[in-house]
Amino acid sequence: MDQVFKNVKISVNTELYLKDPESTPLGKNIIGQGILLIDKVGFEKFTFKKLGAEINSNESSIYRYFENKHKYLLYITNWFWGWKELQLTMMTLGINDPFKKLLKGIEVMAHPVVEDMRFKHINEVALNNIIINESSKSYLTKKVDEENKHGHFVIYKRLVSRISEMISAVDPGYEYPFSLATTIIDGSIHQHFINQHFSSITDQRAENSPAGYFENMVSNLLKKTNER
Amino acid sequence: MDQVFKNVKISVNTELYLKDPESTPLGKNIIGQGILLIDKVGFEKFTFKKLGAEINSNESSIYRYFENKHKYLLYITNWFWGWKELQLTMMTLGINDPFKKLLKGIEVMAHPVVEDMRFKHINEVALNNIIINESSKSYLTKKVDEENKHGHFVIYKRLVSRISEMISAVDPGYEYPFSLATTIIDGSIHQHFINQHFSSITDQRAENSPAGYFENMVSNLLKKTNER
DNA sequence: CAAAACTAATAGTATTACTATCACTATTTC
């Protein structure tokens, strides 16, 4: 497994950048340090000028890679979903039992993120924090429909479809596979947010992962094929 | 019922405004027209200057009611949750069976909003659109924790607690009442968003409400007390 | 009737989100 996936590159819609940031050291720096900077100051206070200062480069140089900071956010969120999709594929590859496969999928989506050594310039933990705290700003805009037409959300939607297929493989009779898939994916993110900031409305438990909640959910909602 | 609730006022944390907008015609106009304007142009493009022009008043006058547009957003989202809480209370008042009560609660949270004649200056349908498309911007900021301490999210959290109590009333043994409550509340909003913008990942059905999905969910997750 | 409260209008500031231009350096190409 390791060898096959060793030199993977997560490919993101080319419309999202002017010049591929993966193609140069400066580009990789823009991504790597930009993620840390957004994690630190928040997306609102993040500017290309500040990022330029951070990497000893210039605002104008960053503008040669990305049109604006909104496209930048779309780029890194797409990268994140592409990365998650890769993990999902790898982790469920050898599992034949549909229910076990789904449980593994839930684990991949819900467990806290750990560093991936294959992508040295990207801090996945910081990126995951951005997904938790900022990512919905990438689609909550008046331009969603237009950007959706341009395929700016395909990776995310493909991931939802994959999970929904896993759900239907367990129970083809279940009526809401897509809704349940988004509940698992977006619900995981939201539960992490609530754990971090609104702990008074959480179901206290030691492990810092909502995986148990979603596992219990699918176990009770889905009838395995022979049961229905 | 009607008489008792006729002259209700939704009360919002006084820290969120400098001067109570409910106390003057100008204030009510700021709320009423502001909601329409945000619905129309989106929160990013919304400014007090534009709102001033819209209501034939002045930017500086609006600043006497609200410190900034972020507090304004918090004000109207709190109003919305207060309004929802009121509906929840009223609609479930006479129901004794815990499960029927919970189902009614789900209906209140998930069904599309209709106009409430008691609040003439507020267009609840437009406000609901704002909740769907903009509201998470009210808490996805670097200041969440600080604002949370000041009670800027109490109404929302109280609503989550109420639904979670309804869940526990049905099945005291269920382990994740809070998570399920946020899944119902925030999941409803998110499903509306997905229906509006990402229809390829929805479970196509005629009724434009995710209520059926959540009803099916609680029916299968919760064991009624006599069953466990 | 006078004082206080409220609103409108204007001006001004720092920051943001860019665009444009130019200079320098490294690399490629003929």
Added chain:
DNA sequence: GAAATAGTGATAGTAATACTATTAGTTTTG
């Protein structure tokens, strides 16, 4: 080996935003 080209850095400039401050007129109230 000279010339063209691409990539980067630095600076300046612009329109819009998110305010603050001041003043002046209008309405309310004690």
